[in-house]
Amino acid sequence: MADEAPFQFLHNELIQYIYKSAENETENGRNLTKLENIGFRVGQGLIERLTKDTARFKDELDVMKFICKDFWTCVFKKQIDNLRTNHQGIYVLQDNKFRLLGQLSAGKQYLEQAPKYLAFTCGLVRGALSNLGVKSIVTSEVSVMPACKFQVMIQKL
Amino acid sequence: MADEAPFQFLHNELIQYIYKSAENETENGRNLTKLENIGFRVGQGLIERLTKDTARFKDELDVMKFICKDFWTCVFKKQIDNLRTNHQGIYVLQDNKFRLLGQLSAGKQYLEQAPKYLAFTCGLVRGALSNLGVKSIVTSEVSVMPACKFQVMIQKL
Numbered sequence: 001m002a003d004e005a006p007f008q009f010l011h012n013e014l015i016q017y018i019y020k021s022a023e024n025e026t027e028n029g030r031n032l033t034k035l036e037n038i039g040f041r042v043g044q045g046l047i048e049r050l051t052k053d054t055a056r057f058k059d060e061l062d063v064m065k066f067i068c069k070d071f072w073t074c075v076f077k078k079q080i081d082n083l084r085t086n087h088q089g090i091y092v093l094q095d096n097k098f099r100l101l102g103q104l105s106a107g108k109q110y111l112e113q114a115p116k117y118l119a120f121t122c123g124l125v126r127g128a129l130s131n132l133g134v135k136s137i138v139t140s141e142v143s144v145m146p147a148c149k150f151q152v153m154i155q156k157l
Numbered sequence: 158m159a160d161e162a163p164f165q166f167l168h169n170e171l172i173q174y175i176y177k178s179a180e181n182e183t184e185n186g187r188n189l190t191k192l193e194n195i196g197f198r199v200g201q202g203l204i205e206r207l208t209k210d211t212a213r214f215k216d217e218l219d220v221m222k223f224i225c226k227d228f229w230t231c232v233f234k235k236q237i238d239n240l241r242t243n244h245q246g247i248y249v250l251q252d253n254k255f256r257l258l259g260q261l262s263a264g265k266q267y268l269e270q271a272p273k274y275l276a277f278t279c280g281l282v283r284g285a286l287s288n289l290g291v292k293s294i295v296t297s298e299v300s301v302m303p304a305c306k307f308q309v310m311i312q313k314l
Binding site for chain 1: 161162163164166167168169170171173174175178191195198199202203206207231232
């Protein structure tokens with residue numbers, strides 16, 4: 001019965017609301033930042049609950065694996081399909097069928113709409129990592145919908 | 158692993174966002190209306206998906222039972238605890254442990270905060286009913302958290 005549907009629909013309406021209420025602003029970027037910030041706080045809250053009874057993480061890679069498996073499954077009901085790293089602080093998380101893009105047509109027609117469906121999730125990952133003590137910059141990339149990649153750049157302190 | 162957590166956290170942040178972005182407005186009512194409207198559209202979308210393969214509803218009571226069981230379970234992972242009606246178009250749905258109030262302390266201290274945690278759900282029910290052809294007014298009431306009641310008044314056409 002589509003467990004993740006309420007979350008998806010709420011996410012969609014949040015986007016509509018933010019874009020509608022800022023109709024007069026020419027800056028698309030500000031809306032993306034708002035979505036990213038909301039995602040950040042949701043990510044912080046979620047990871048706190050999810051890691052309540054988890055053993056301590058061994059290292060950065062261990063943290064990333066937790067994000068790709070447990071965290072992703074909690075939010076999107078599937079795991080990340082592919083995790084790559086250059087072992088120097090850059091991680092690429094690939095989701096071949098990203099749920100929040102699922103309602104958009106797969107063609108190139110709506111490709112320019114994709115960033116606003118990904119901003120929240122960039123924040124989500126950044127917030128989760130932040131609460132695990134890992135400061136990062138998270139960006140997203142879509143070439144063929146509904147697949148997408150999230151690039152995580154760890155900020156060394 | 159708390160299936161409904163992403164939805165709950167997103168709902169909380171939506172409230173924060175709407176109340177924060179309207180700091181200068183003295184009117185609390187406008188924010189409640191915004192939340193209610195967002196809930197309305199989420200309700201419309203959800204019920205459409207949930208009733209995709211459902212048999213035709215017999216009558217109004219049949220519709221209300223679907224809202225109390227299937228719809229409520231989809232969104233809040235539990236059923237409504239008690240459904241009452243005066244058989245003249247008024248229905249009272251009681252949830253003894255309403256999820257979206259779960260993070261508020263159960264005392265009376267935060268009772269005045271309750272309406273903003275219920276507005277979205279009032280809209281959710283109104284939107285779902287609306288897409289099933291039932292026009293209604295939905296209000297909420299809390300006496301002891303986290304229990305609450307939703308009153309549905311059917312608008313005869």
